[in-house]
Each structure stands twice: as C-alpha cells, then as structure tokens.
Amino acid sequence: MVKIGVRKPSIKRSIKARTTGKLKRSVKRAVIPxxxxxxxxxxxxxxxxxxxxxxxxxxxxINPMSQIGASKKTSHPKVKPTVTTxxxxxxxxxxxxxxxLWLLFGWLGGHxxxxxxxxxxxxxxxxxxxxxxxxxxxxxxxxxxxxIRINKWLAEYKQSPVAExxxxxIIPEVDETMPETAPIPDEPAIDPVxxxxxxxxxxxxxxxxxxxxxxxxxxxxTGLSAENEGITQVSALKYIDNKKVAQFNKYVNPEHEIPxxxxxxxxxxxxxxxxxxxxxxxxxxxxxxxxxxxxxxHNINFxxxxxxxxxxxxxxxxIEDTVTIARKKLPNLxxxxxETLKKHYGIKNQSHNSLDDCETTAFIYQQIRDGSTDKIIAxxxxxxxxxxDKLSGLRFCITGQFMEMTRxxxxxxxxxxxxxxxxxxxGLTDYLIDGEQVYEGLKDGVHSSAELKAQEFIDNGGKxxxxxxxxxxxxxx
Numbered sequence: 001m002v003k004i005g006v007r008k009p010s011i012k013r014s015i016k017a018r019t020t021g022k023l024k025r026s027v028k029r030a031v032i033p034x035x036x037x038x039x040x041x042x043x044x045x046x047x048x049x050x051x052x053x054x055x056x057x058x059x060x061x062i063n064p065m066s067q068i069g070a071s072k073k074t075s076h077p078k079v080k081p082t083v084t085t086x087x088x089x090x091x092x093x094x095x096x097x098x099x100x101l102w103l104l105f106g107w108l109g110g111h112x113x114x115x116x117x118x119x120x121x122x123x124x125x126x127x128x129x130x131x132x133x134x135x136x137x138x139x140x141x142x143x144x145x146x147x148i149r150i151n152k153w154l155a156e157y158k159q160s161p162v163a164e165x166x167x168x169x170i171i172p173e174v175d176e177t178m179p180e181t182a183p184i185p186d187e188p189a190i191d192p193v194x195x196x197x198x199x200x201x202x203x204x205x206x207x208x209x210x211x212x213x214x215x216x217x218x219x220x221x222t223g224l225s226a227e228n229e230g231i232t233q234v235s236a237l238k239y240i241d242n243k244k245v246a247q248f249n250k251y252v253n254p255e256h257e258i259p260x261x262x263x264x265x266x267x268x269x270x271x272x273x274x275x276x277x278x279x280x281x282x283x284x285x286x287x288x289x290x291x292x293x294x295x296x297x298h299n300i301n302f303x304x305x306x307x308x309x310x311x312x313x314x315x316x317x318x319i320e321d322t323v324t325i326a327r328k329k330l331p332n333l334x335x336x337x338x339e340t341l342k343k344h345y346g347i348k349n350q351s352h353n354s355l356d357d358c359e360t361t362a363f364i365y366q367q368i369r370d371g372s373t374d375k376i377i378a379x380x381x382x383x384x385x386x387x388x389d390k391l392s393g394l395r396f397c398i399t400g401q402f403m404e405m406t407r408x409x410x411x412x413x414x415x416x417x418x419x420x421x422x423x424x425x426x427g428l429t430d431y432l433i434d435g436e437q438v439y440e441g442l443k444d445g446v447h448s449s450a451e452l453k454a455q456e457f458i459d460n461g462g463k464x465x466x467x468x469x470x471x472x473x474x475x476x477x
C-alpha cells in the first residue's frame with residue numbers, strides 16, 4: 001500500500017538548516033578554499049569538467065531542443081531577429097572599508113561580516129568576547145591570516161561588464177533529422193605559441209684527478225655579470241706531458257662600454273679593442289685550440305659562465321678549479337685570491353693581463369698537484385729581478401691610477417732600484433708619481449690630497465717634483 005500525502009513540515013529540521021547547518025557551511029568555506037563555489041566540479045571530476053567546458057564553448061547556436069528526446073523530425077518555430085542583450089555591472093565592495101574594518105575590528109571579525117563571511121565572523125566575535133580575552137589567541141592569528149584573503153574576497157564582488165552579445169539566430173521553418181543526442185564538437189584548436197629559444201649550455205664536468213695534459217684559461221671582462229657585460233681578452237696555455245706547447249691570446253671587442261676603473265684594473269682601454277674581433281668571431285679558433293682538453297683556471301666557473309653565455313659551445317667541458325684544490329691543500333691561508341697564492345709561493349712577477357694570470361695559475365696548479373705546499377721562490381722576469389742603486393736615497397709617493405702598470409708594480413720597480421716608497425707626501429719626499437684621478441670624493445673634485453700637498457710644498461720652495469711614469473723610467477734607464 002502506497003501512502004500518498006503531503007510531507008509534514010519539520011520545524012526542528014528547518015531551524016537546524018538555518019542555524020547550525022549554515023554555520024557549518026560558513027566554517028567550511030573559511031577553511032576549504034573552493035568549498036561550495038560554482039565551477040569547482042573540476043576538483044572532484046577533472047575529466048568531466050574539461051568535457052563540459054569544451055561543450056559549452058563550442059555549441060553556440062545549436063537548438064537546445066536538439067539535446068532532448070529521440071531522433072525525429074521537427075519544425076523549428078520562427079524566431080524573432082537577433083536581439084542584443086547587455087549584462088549590467090554588479091556593484092563591488094569598497095576595499096577601503098574592508099581594510100578599515102580589518103584594522104579596527106579585525107579581532108572581532110568585523111571585516112568578515114562586511115565581506116559576506118558572517119558565520120566565521122560570528123565565531124570570531126564569540127571567541128573574542130565570551131572567553132575573557134583568551135580567545136584573542138585564536139582570533140588575532142586568524143585576523144592576520146585574512147590579510148592574504150581580503151583582496152581575493154573583494155575580487156569576488158567585482159564583475160566586469162559582459163560585452164553585448166547577439167542572440168544566435170535560428171533558421172525558421174526547416175525540417176531536419178534530430179539526433180538522439182547532440183554531437184560534441186572537437187576541442188577548438190589552440191593558436192601555436194612561438195617557443196622561446198634558449199642557448200643550450202654544454203655539459204660541464206668537474207674533474208678530481210691529477211692532470212698533465214690540460215689547458216689553462218683566463219679572461220678579462222668589462223664587469224661581473226655574464227648577461228650584461230662583455231669579454232675584452234681571452235688567453236689560454238696548452239700543456240702536453242706537463243710542458244707548455246702553445247698559447248692563445250686574443251683581445252676582443254666587448255661591444256660594451258669599459259668602465260674607467262676596469263680599464264686601470266685590466267690595462268685594457270677602448271682603443272685597445274676597438275678594431276679587434278668580437279668573441280663570436282674567435283669561438284671556432286678557441287674551440288680548436290682547446291681541443292677537448294680539461295680546462296684549469298682560478299675561479300674557473302666565472303670564466304666558463306662568460307664563455308658559454310656569449311656563445312661558446314662544446315659537447316662537454318672538463319674543468320679543474322685552482323681555488324677548490326688550494327682550499328683543500330692549503331687550509332691555513334687567509335683567503336685564496338690569486339695574489340695571496342702568489343705571495344705564498346713567492347711569485348714576484350706582477351700580472352698585467354689574462355695571459356700573465358694563465359702563467360701564474362699554471363705554476364700554482366703544478367705546485368699543488370705535485371704536493372708542494374710550502375712557500376718557495378719562483379723565477380722572476382728579467383725586468384723585475386734586475387736590481388740597481390739608481391734610485392738609492394730617493395723617496396717616492398704614488399697617487400692615481402696608471403694604464404701601463406699597477407701601483408704595486410710601480411712600487412716594486414722603485415724598490416728593486418734602491419728607492420723607497422711612502423704612503424703620504426712629506427717634506428722629505430723627492431718625487432710624486434702622478435697618475436689619473438678617477439675616484440670620487442676628491443677635495444676639489446680634480447686633485448688628490450697628495451697632489452695638493454705636493455703643490456703646497458712646491459709653492460713654498462720645497463724640493464719635491466711631480467712626475468709621470470715616463471720620467472720614472474728615465475731615472476732608472
């Protein structure tokens with residue numbers, strides 16, 4: 001027997017749905033990001049969500065009656081001409097009000113009431129007011145977490161105006177066989193996107209074994225960033241059976257400006273490289289010179305990064321870093337700069353460019369590889385080891401920067417010929433060797449303090465003379 005009748009209303013169930021149930025749903029919306037939001041079926045059934053999205057986007061203009069019933073002939077009713085409709089803009093919430101409520105009453109959930117989160121706002125209010133203040137331990141962190149949600153909630157209230165869209169026109173009075181279910185069109189083709197072409201850098205392999213056939217490489221650059229700076233010099237030495245058999249040394253047009261301080265550091269000026277080939281042009285010659293041999297360098301990762309960034313490629317690049325092996329074999333050094341290692345091994349000759357650094361790096365590598373970690377005296381170049389007394393009894397001071405030599409090289413040259421170098425100008429100074437002033441902070445914007453002091457002594461009848469490198473060489477010659 002089937003009982004037919006009207007279901008008796010349940011006041012208890014109705015009240016529960018409007019109180020406890022609503023409260024539970026508010027809590028879930030606050031905790032679960034996509035709970036109860038339209039279009040989130042993708043979370044439960046992604047495949048079906050994609051199917052529906054494609055169907056909805058590609059069935060514009062299909063008679064909705066085609067989706068109902070079995071195959072049969074039918075006549076479409078006449079339809080009025082195309083009508084243009086416009087969807088009005090929905091008013092949003094004011095962000096200033098929302099943030100103001102968060103700032104003043106956020107601990108009570110005030111901003112949540114304004115933004116439609118009344119259930120969780122009510123919970124925050126209860127926690128803050130009915131727990132003698134202990135609930136603030138929960139509501140204040142909750143309030144702070146809302147800072148990353150408020151803008152999202154505000155965005156939900158903002159709807160862009162829908163563009164005017166014509167109602168699809170239905171062809172009147174046409175008989176057609178209607179399929180049982182409407183066909184699902186294929187997914188529309190996606191316009192191809194031009195791929196971003198990136199240079200494939202070669203595979204770089206770090207070696208951990210003693211080498212006797214190798215390349216020592218060093219470069220000079222206009223700065224430290226491989227992406228934003230250029231290469232000005234590339235030097236390399238080839239060793240076979242631990243003997244130097246060839247060298248590669250090319251100045252390179254960096255196609256970048258060379259800062260003044262870099263010019264004095266590397267002794268490479270724009271005039272030096274203006275007519276030289278670019279790095280791209282010398283890549284084939286450099287690759288042939290290396291010939292797949294392992295590459296040794298001081299902080300070699302810097303050099304390799306520049307080379308590969310500017311277009312150097314090879315199947316594999318094997319490298320060995322003298323900084324790494326020096327740290328292992330010479331743990332007591334204050335640092336592992338090339339100058340520090342030169343002092344440790346007693347290397348007196350000064351580096352002028354990357355080719356000189358290659359010579360120094362090769363010597364240091366051979367010493368460490370062969371187990372020589374004690375300080376030794378390396379062979380000096382003939383020019384720097386030649387000693388004389390031509391500058392004996394003379395005091396010198398050096399100021400500024402020089403393209404031909406570094407200040408330490410000038411000091412070494414003076415001392416090798418019997419002279420003495422002081423750090424400041426005094427009444428006992430005989431010569432001030434004057435270079436180009438490139439640093440900011442000069443007293444008058446042009447002259448260094450040493451220049452001004454020397455000129456003061458000259459004006460008062462002092463013996464000091466201001467000279468350049470050419471005059472110094474004349475004194476030594």
